[in-house]
Amino acid sequence: xxxxxxxxxxxxxxxxxxxxxxxxxxxxxxxxxxxxxxxxxxxxxxxxxxxxxxxxxxxxxxxxxxxxxxxxxxxxxxxxxxxxxxxxxxxxxxxxxxxxxxxxxxxxxxxxxxxxxxxxxxxxxxxxxxxxxxxx
Numbered sequence: 001x002x003x004x005x006x007x008x009x010x011x012x013x014x015x016x017x018x019x020x021x022x023x024x025x026x027x028x029x030x031x032x033x034x035x036x037x038x039x040x041x042x043x044x045x046x047x048x049x050x051x052x053x054x055x056x057x058x059x060x061x062x063x064x065x066x067x068x069x070x071x072x073x074x075x076x077x078x079x080x081x082x083x084x085x086x087x088x089x090x091x092x093x094x095x096x097x098x099x100x101x102x103x104x105x106x107x108x109x110x111x112x113x114x115x116x117x118x119x120x121x122x123x124x125x126x127x128x129x130x131x132x133x134x135x136x
Contacts, residue, residue: 002027003126004051004082005119008039009059023123024130026052036061036069043076053130054084055122056105057115058093066098074099085109085125087118 111118
């Protein structure tokens with residue numbers, strides 16, 4: 001089984017960061033999406049990949065983009081076949097704040113200090129959830 005980290009950022013190139021290749025024995029894959037339509041496509045792609053968990057790192061997006069593309073992203077999110085953890089820098093940047101999806105996040109990590117801190121925390125939450133399910 002695998003885990004999927006979807007990084008939504010308006011930047012076309014993201015700085016390098018260190019990710020472990022595995023979390024709790026599950027392979028970690030990473031996808032970059034630089035627009036809301038690309039985020040929807042990554043979410044739809046996750047439906048065919050069928051990861052065990054999805055982590056969605058969401059960037060600030062203006063209201064006009066949400067108005068134009070929000071319904072497509074919400075539909076793709078609601079069809080996601082796995083639980084997900086959302087990562088954002090501020091409450092106002094979350095998918096929940098803009099979309100109110102039926103398929104809500106298992107956890108929402110808001111960390112204004114840095115993207116790296118938020119990512120590290122979300123990976124730790126995922127590892128704990130995976131380990132608790134293996135122990136059950």
